[in-house]
Amino acid sequence: MTFAAALTERTRRLQTRLCVGLDPRPGAYRDAAHLRAHTLDVLEVTAPFAACVKPQLAFFEALGLPGFALLEEVCAAARLLGLPVILDGKRGDIGSTAQAYAQGWLSGPHAGDALTVNPFLGFGTLTPFVEAARANGGAVFVLVKTSNPDQADLQGGGVSERVAAEVARLGAGEEGEYAGVGAVVGATHPRDLAAFRALMPRALLLLPGLGAQGGAAAELAPAFHPGGTGALASASRAVGYADGLDVTASREAARRLRDELNAALG
Ligand SMILES: O=c1ccn([C@@H]2O[C@H](COP(=O)(O)O)[C@@H](O)[C@H]2O)c(=O)[nH]1
Numbered sequence: 001m002t003f004a005a006a007l008t009e010r011t012r013r014l015q016t017r018l019c020v021g022l023d024p025r026p027g028a029y030r031d032a033a034h035l036r037a038h039t040l041d042v043l044e045v046t047a048p049f050a051a052c053v054k055p056q057l058a059f060f061e062a063l064g065l066p067g068f069a070l071l072e073e074v075c076a077a078a079r080l081l082g083l084p085v086i087l088d089g090k091r092g093d094i095g096s097t098a099q100a101y102a103q104g105w106l107s108g109p110h111a112g113d114a115l116t117v118n119p120f121l122g123f124g125t126l127t128p129f130v131e132a133a134r135a136n137g138g139a140v141f142v143l144v145k146t147s148n149p150d151q152a153d154l155q156g157g158g159v160s161e162r163v164a165a166e167v168a169r170l171g172a173g174e175e176g177e178y179a180g181v182g183a184v185v186g187a188t189h190p191r192d193l194a195a196f197r198a199l200m201p202r203a204l205l206l207l208p209g210l211g212a213q214g215g216a217a218a219e220l221a222p223a224f225h226p227g228g229t230g231a232l233a234s235a236s237r238a239v240g241y242a243d244g245l246d247v248t249a250s251r252e253a254a255r256r257l258r259d260e261l262n263a264a265l266g
Helices: 003-014 032-049 057-061 065-080 095-107 123-136 149-155 159-171 190-199 247-264
Strands: 018-022 052-055 086-091 114-117 139-145 181-185 205-208 231-235
Touching: 018 032, 018 205, 018 247, 032 065, 032 247, 052 057, 052 065, 057 065, 057 086, 086 095, 086 139, 095 114, 095 123, 114 123, 123 139, 123 159, 139 149, 139 159, 139 190, 149 159, 159 181, 159 190, 181 190, 190 205, 231 247
Parallel strands: 018 052, 018 231, 052 086, 086 114, 114 139, 139 181, 181 205, 205 231
Antiparallel strands: none
């Protein structure tokens, strides 16, 4: 089964549209063992409320070799829990280097089921990622309109809409309900969601920024199709550090966000 199909099946079966972000911040822990244990615990306790999980590569890379080992553990644990894995790496480069990124993050030993990719170098940079994802039944999430307040410096003036049109074009010929070419649109832009949903009718939308960045579940309904599929709202700090390092609080935060997203869909 492809990433898009598995994710949509899990969304329907568990009635959850929540993506749990894993951003292990070294400053929060006594040592590496503590960070590892808490990260794996958060993954396990939130899994029943999650459609998928999104490790942020920056936090694993920052740990050096132990970070890569932990990432492998996280990916393996997620698979045992039935959770599709989106690696948030925002990769993009000239073609030959993009190919190496694609090999590493979509096909290699640390591979996820999906990867976030950055189209800033031009649409050609997307090709190796899309090809690697297709070869493995995986997916890419192209940055269309990011959640940060200064995104409009470069993404305004119709740029996000141009990228959205390319996302739709790339996914157009694919079989299945949703294509393996999805898009990142910040949960902090609720008024734009309906337009991006219409521009990319068969793309999965990844909506980061729920919680800590001010994104509110109640405002995200326009990103979804009838039946509540087609989008995932992502929260990292609001789940992983809901109340310090208390994993019970993380589980309850995931449950609450799942319920809020479902309530927003009516
Ligand atoms: O537009 C984007 C794309 C990615 N992110 C990433 O998501 C998480 C958000 O963390 P929170 O704690 O939920 O704010 C983080 O890893 C970002 O790098 C994003 O925020 N916005």
